Amino acid sequence: MIAWLKGVIHSRTFNSCIIDVQGIGYEVLMMQSDLGRLPANDQVVQVHTAAIYREDSATLYGFLSGQNKEAFIILNTASGVGPKMALSILDFHDANQLSLLIAQGNYQALMRAKGVGQKLAKRLVIDLKGKIICRAQPDLSMQSPDTIELAVEALSKLGFSEGKARDMLKGVEAQSVEEMIKQALQQA
Structure with missing residues (x-):
């Protein structure tokens, strides 16, 4: 299993890059967001890799994280x-x-x-559920826009203006809509 590659970026396409590791070019499929963050060609890069083996192919997938x-x-x-x-x-x-x-x-x-x-x-x-572990503390920026909007809507139905509801939710670190509303009301 290839855990990572460290080498020079030789070239890139729409969905992959070729990394030259001591004269061997490895094609690595990557996310668009990671491809956009790669350094320029002829620069050194290290990517974490996962190999997927199929009956008719072996493919490397690369990640900056x-x-x-x-x-x-x-x-x-x-x-x-x-x-x-x-x-x-x-x-x-x-x-x-x-x-x-x-x-x-x-x-x-x-x-x-x-x-x-x-x-x-x-x-x-x-x-x-329970398999992918979040490594960061949840905060308002990590919460989905849907959760925040549901909390704003609920606070609006309780009589708060939309602006006031958004202000109340700043700094709230709950993960569910119910917890967000409880914390926001306690701070009001």
């Missing part, structure tokens, strides 16, 4: 998710966001990733 690599491997264990779908999901939601969305059961936000429909999103929540 070890957490995204772990999430990629775990996503591939879910029913209906292959390597390309896993890359698509991680390109839209990094490992920490994905962990939070799954923990919240927020399948609607998962549906924003290309190719993820309602059925697959619900299956991801069921299959992956």
Whole structure:
């Protein structure tokens, strides 16, 4: 198993790059977001890799973050998710966001990733709950926009203006809508 590659970027395409490691060119498929963050050609790079072996092929997938690599491997264990779908999901939601969305059961936000429909999103929540671990402390910026909007809507129904509701939610570190509302009301 190839855990990582450290070498010089030889070239890149729409969805991959070729890394020259001591004269051997490894083609590594990557997320668009990681490809955009790679240094220029002829510069040294290190990528975490996951190898997927099929009957007719062996493919390397690369990640600038070890957490995204772990999430990629775990996503591939879910029913209906292959390597390309896993890359698509991680390109839209990094490992920490994905962990939070799954923990919240927020399948609607998962549906924003290309190719993820309602059925697959619900299956991801069921299959992956407790498997992808968030490495960062949750804060308002890590919460899904859906969760924040639901909390704002709920506070508005309680009589607060939208601006006041958003101010009340600043600094709230809860992961569920209910917890967010409770904390916001306690701070008001």
